Amino acid sequence: MADDFLLDTDDIKRRMDGAIAALKTEFASLRTGRASASMLEPVMVDAYGQKTPINQVGTVNVPEPRMVTINVWDKGLVGKVEKAIRESGLGINPQLNGTIIMLPIPELNEERRKELTKVASQYSEHARVAVRNIRRDGMDQIKKAKADGLSEDDQKFWEAEVQELTDLYIKNVDDALETKQAEIMQV
Incomplete structure (x- = not known):
C-alpha cells in the first residue's frame, strides 16, 4: 500500500x-514615496456594519506621482474612510474636499x-x-x-x-x- x-x-x-x-x-501596501492605489488595499473601512475595502466604498485614483484621491460614493462614509486612513499606520494625513479625500504623499x-x-x-x-x-x-x-x-x-x-x-x-x-x-x- x-x-x-x-x-x-x-x-x-x-x-x-x-x-x-x-x-x-x-x-504593495508599503509606500515608497510614490503614490499608488495599491497602498490602500489593506485599509478596511467600517461601512454598513462590516469591514469593507476602500475600493468598495469609493473610486481610488492617482492623478499625480505624489497624490492619491478617493471619491467616496456615499457621503455618510467620508468620515469613516478618513478615520480608517488615519488609523492605518500609513503615515498619510487625509484632506477632505466634499466627498473627495485627497492623500498627499510626503517625501519619506x-x-x-x-x-x-x-x-x-x-x-x-x-x-x-x-x-x-x-x-x-x-x-x-x-x-x-x-x-x-x-x-x-x-x-x-x-x-x-x-x-x-x-x-x-x-x-x-x-x-x-x-x-x-x-x-x-x-x-
Whole structure:
C-alpha cells in the first residue's frame, strides 16, 4: 500500500505560491514615496456594519506621482474612510474636499524609510513562517506514510523533495525582501 505513496508536490507548490503572493500584496501596501492605489488595499473601512475595502466604498485614483484621491460614493462614509486612513499606520494625513479625500504623499525621510524596511522584514518573516508550516505539513504526510509502510529510501526521497521546494521558496522571499528594501531606501 505504501509503495504507491505519492506526495502532492503540486499542492505544496500552490500553497507556497500563495504565501509569496500574500507577501507581494503586503509589500504593495508599503509606500515608497510614490503614490499608488495599491497602498490602500489593506485599509478596511467600517461601512454598513462590516469591514469593507476602500475600493468598495469609493473610486481610488492617482492623478499625480505624489497624490492619491478617493471619491467616496456615499457621503455618510467620508468620515469613516478618513478615520480608517488615519488609523492605518500609513503615515498619510487625509484632506477632505466634499466627498473627495485627497492623500498627499510626503517625501519619506531617512527614519521613516528605515521603519518601512523593518516592516518589510516583518512581512517577509511571516511569509517564511508560512512556507515552513507548509513544509511541516508535507513532512507530516511523509511520516504518516512511513508509519503505513513507506520504505526508508522513498521517505528520504520525498523529504529531500519537500526541502528543495522549501529552500527555493525561502530564497524567493529573501529576494523579494531585498528588492523591496532597495526600492524603499531609494531616494
